Amino acid sequence: MHLMYFTEQPMSAYDEKAGLDFGATALMFSNRHFDPVAGSRLYNEYLEHYRLAEEVGFDGIMLNEHHNAPFCMQAKCNVFASILAATTKRVKLVLLGNPLPLADNPVRLAEELAMIDMVSRGRLVSGFVRGGGQEQLAAGVNPAYNRERFEEAHGLIIKAWTQTGPFRWEGAHYQHRVVNPWAVPLQTPHPRVWIPGVLSKETIIWAAKQRYPYIALSTEIQATKKIWELYDKVAQETGYAGGPEYRGYLQRCHVAETEEKAMANAKQFMWMQGEFTGLAHPVWSSPSGYFSPSYRTAFVEYAVGRRSNPRGASFGDQIQNQQIVAGTPKTVIPKLRRLLEETRPSIMGFWASDGFVSNEDTKTCIRLLGQEVLPALRDIGKELGLWSPFEANAPTSIHFSEPARPKEPR
């Protein structure tokens, strides 16, 4: 198993009432509510948490980014990945990921990621995402070409990593006279690519065709099983067998010394889901052309308030269906076993706390996860044969059958 620590990096230090009054805490919710003094403190606390996660035994640190919203302070995952590349020793730096369509120059991303890979001595896993709906608006990027830009930028980055330059790129959305970045990744053939997602079938199919692991972001168990059915079907059509090494899952999981405390802190997972402050704005989160055409009716109805957020469910329901797991190590392990038995992922992200959970409680949670939960999960993983892509020496992609490894000195 590959066990990762994750936080959304919530910026909870703002006037909640202002968010409620405005009716959304996204895109147009004014950044006058951002307090850089609190921001400075929180960024440094999050760095402390990441280092603690390495210390207590996590295999990886999962990073992401979002824009113009307090639920995630991380505006550039490559910045934190750069810091962690230099300040951690062992953990994989798993970026899930860089939003490719937002990039006007993917070659620049290829360079940044190559630098992170070299500084970390080959510990980079470079996931890619489409970016949220409102992020297309925040970046001024056309939502109607989101998927086209994603696929083209991906192709350009992989080519920049695997073929020597200079070469020319004349695509539909990117044109480069000269692609010849001086920095290239330490890992060969190139750093592993994992693709996270939550809803779009197109992304699952695309990941399976590339033979990239897909990371299901906190989906409900039955929905997760459907994802693997689809992934495995496409894998088979593509000419390989799906399995645990292609399956990842991000689990909201808060652990404390007592059930009561764990449950109280776990309620903070609802903070970014809208119960306390409102998260998404239905129009900004689903601009025309961004979402999958097969969900057009659902998103159109959501945008005008005729349907609730397709992603939303109550706290009670999410505890019941295990989208949120909370308790003492003793009570969460059987629940996580159920998840592993039913959906068989080899990559697990632990989204350990959110919202207003205190610095001390978050550190306790990380410690308890590392000392008590992770060892139990490793045993279960062995028992169930859940070998991670690293353990299974899985191919880097459909185009490169060898596993990604740091290059040896010449």
Add this chain to the structure above:
Amino acid sequence: MSPPPVAWRTETVPVAGIGLHLAHAGSGPSVLVLHHDIGRPEPSPFDDAIARACSVLAPSHPGYDRSSRPDWMRSVRDVAVVYQWLLGERDLTRDLTLVGLGFGGWIAAEMATMAPRAFERLVLVGAMGIKPERGEIADQALLSYIDYVRRGFADTRAFDRLFGAEPPTSVLEQWDLNREMTFRIAWKPYMYNPTLPYLLGGVATPALIVWGRDDRIVPLECGERYAKTLPHARLEIVDGAGHFVDMEQPDELARLVTRFITEG
């Protein structure tokens, strides 16, 4: 007594690989009516009123309503060229009046700059295409389908009358498809072409610029600039109308347009 119904004929013709949906009706001077960004699935009372005095050709823009989507299309100028192609092929350009409504007005203005002496007359109604100097063009990317269209009326009871206070989901889905096509060709800069003002000066065509007094989508200053920049233009302001003058004051707009077409 309501006027007699207008008989519309429809056809789909291939232009630039697009299945272009056309509706025509009436006889008399030729008029090409170019619709708004929200589309026009069926001929409107304004179209009917024009068709009672003129021969009207009313296409659905490429990728809107019943016209197929050209995946290659990237700009409003591309749309303008497609229409030039259509008109040229059917030998319709001479003696033709272009009537552009809102977004369709931008297309019409681009067409006029491409063929500055070809058309008989040009009518721009609340036209996009020029960047306002003071205000902003309302950005539908930030507004719900319903809020955006409501904003285009001076009196939102007119919206309720036309679409219902809560338009059915099927209407919203069509607005979404049309909005997606608008994004594909007019995302950035949003709803204007920075080079257009420099090219309007060559347009010899007589032009009528019409603006709803309460247009909250495209500021009136844009109408004033069109009227100033086009060499042979005058501006008419319609009271009791917002951006969708054709929907809110169809008879008044039809009267202005037909008088402009028939005057010496």
